Each structure stands twice: as structure tokens, then as C-alpha cells.
Amino acid sequence: MEEYGKRIIPLTRPYFGQEEYQNVEQVLKSGWVAQGLRVAEFEQLIAAHEESSYAIAVSSCTTALHLALLAHGIGPGMDVIAPSFTFVATANAIEYTGATAVLADIRPNTFNIDPDSIRAIIHKCYHWDQKREILVHNETRNQLKALMPVHQFGLCADMPEIMNLAEKYHLAVIEDAACALGARIEGVHQGKFGNIRCVSFHPRKCITTGEGGMLLTDSEEFGKKLKALRSHCATQSEVSRHTKHMGFLMPEYPEVGYNYRMSDIQAAVGCAQAKKLDDILEKRKKAAKNYDELLTGFGWLKIPVVPEGYHHTYQSYVCMMDFSGLSIEKMNEKRNRIMTFLEERGIQTRQGTHAVHMLGYYKGKYGYKDEDLIHSYRADRLSIALPLYADISLEDQKYVVEMLAEGNRKS
């Protein structure tokens, strides 16, 4: 193991080639570095890949989620249901608008929002207002306006069930697909089920622009609204302003909007990345399969579950630890000892993500207890993401698995 003494196996690593450098150089030489033609090209590439009619690039997936909510008119006096076991950005975007993030639990095997948990919340806390045909909260009188499922770690949530609920109760659906570019259920892209889906190009995701996000929709109305909102609701884009007659005049700004634009420097990286997306997804899938095989027989480590007909993109390879007979807190201590053992051997791991209902702001504001959403709590305490990136070597994966086994014995 001497050779591994100095070796670092990161949790993830971007997959860049010459094209990214060349594209960025071109943009810098052109002098047009803010949102322009490169952003438009990047939008077209992603829209084509995801079979989406409209694509709107923005500064991050967090800002994408914010705009998706605003486009639905979501604000104070409204509730949006999202899973607890997700990156805090999902819930924060809801809170930005003045609406309330209502947290639901996940299914323990898929890490995705459990439609039964949504149903239970609706039955317990809301009633159907016949006249307005909306769900109203029994105490706060807030309207339940939308569901925000997350396609966690690259696996689609149970969208058929979620869409059934949305139809029944007249709810909007905004998909947090930050981790799920390219994910599908039975050949249908995840976003075809909902209204607006949001993806991320943060370096933790499959392809990256440093920071960046995109909204995808098939609705022309939303497409137009979102384009306006990302750029102060200007009635004219910078590109058309600078290429058309009388471009010296400022456009009209009829409403308050935001500067959530992506730059052409970022999009230049994105265009190169988008062209290798399928190759990257294929490589990640292969690496995930390697782990699946190497980890067979690890009774205490549950590998990611892929339900029939689902296509997992493995933004993260997240396992659950289960040492039967121990309490959650004892198991958590053991997990952390194993993760420390790995870290000392140059292997980076992380918990899958956190349970938002256990975080200070949400706990304090809404009075959650850890056990209220038991599967999210367990996943927070017992999940582990293993190193996975497009060019991880089989040799490195074997080392990770070997050290996992040793870490378990010694912890």
C-alpha cells in the first residue's frame, strides 16, 4: 500500500480537455464575455440533449429554482412541498420567495421524495377549498401551491405518482434536477413529467461551468417569462440590442427582475462539456457498475437501488450503512470513523447530502425534531458517497473498496 500513501482519490473531479481551453480563449479574444451567443449555443445543446423546447441558462441551479417558483407566481401565503433529504438550496429557493418550504420524507431505498409522505402531509394539514379548488392549510390558511421533487444523485423521483397527486390537487410541479441531467424513466426525460425542471453545472455535478444552472420547459409562456426574469425583465436581450437598429436606446423594464445571467466564459466551457455529456454519463455508469460488483457481499453497505425502468446517471454513488443491532447514533459514529479511516488513506468521501429539517434555520423556524422525518434523518446519519468521476480507474475503485472493508473491520 506504499504507493497509495501519497495518492489522493477525490470525491469527484471535472473532466476537461483541450476544447474547454480553446473555447474560453476564443471568448476572451472576442471581447464579449457577458451573456451572448455562447450562452445561446449552450442552451441549444442542452435543450437538444434533454428534448426540451426552451432552455434558459442562469447563474446556478439555486437561482434557476428561484425563477421557476417566481414564474408560477409563488410567494407569501403559499406552501411548497420538497423532500428533507436534499441540498439546502432546494428549500432555500422556496424561502427566498416568502413561501413556506414544507418538508416531506424520502423512500429509504431510492433517497427520493416519498409520495406517501406527501399524501400524509396533505391529509393531516390541508383541506380542499371547493370554491377555489385549492388545498388550504388548516391553521396558517396558506395555499399549497406546488411540489418540488428532487431527482436525487441522478435517479428520477417517482414522477408518475407525483404527477397524479399534482393533477388531483391542482399543484404545480417544479423539478429540482440539479443532479439529474440525462436521467430518465422508461425512455422519457425526467422533465417531460413536470412543468419546469432545473439543472446545475456546479463542479459536483456531471458536467460543469464552474457555477451555472439551466431551466428547461416545454411551455412557451414559461420560456418567455423566465428569459425576462433572469435579466431584470428587460424587453430586449443584449444580443438583439447590440445587433439591431437603434440599439443605443435602453429597453423598457416593466417589472422587477434579477441579474441571474450566465456569462459567455462559463458557457464556452459548457459548450465543450455538453458535447461530451453522453460519453461522461457512460463512463460514470461504468464506474458505478464496477462498484456494484466490487461491493457484492458487503452486507453492511447497501449499494444504490435502481428501480425497474429507471436510468440512473450517478451524479453521486451513495450507499447506506446498516450495522444491525446498533442505534442510529452509534451507527453514525461508526460511519464517521470509517470515513476518517478512508480520509487518512487519501480517499475522499462525504455523507450523501443532509436532512434539511435538521438544519438550524428550518429546525428553529418550523420546530422539527430529528425523528419527524425518520428516513431523511437516517440517510443524513448513515449515507456515504464514494469517489466517482468519469476517468476514475478500476484500480482506484478496488483500493476504495478494499479500504472500506478494512475500515469497517478496524472501526
Ligand SMILES: *Cc1c(COP(=O)(O)O)cnc(C)c1O
Ligand atoms: C447542487 C444542488 C443544488 C444547487 O445547485 P447550484 O448550481 O450549486 O446552485 C440544488 N439542489 C440539489 C438537489 C443539488 O444537488
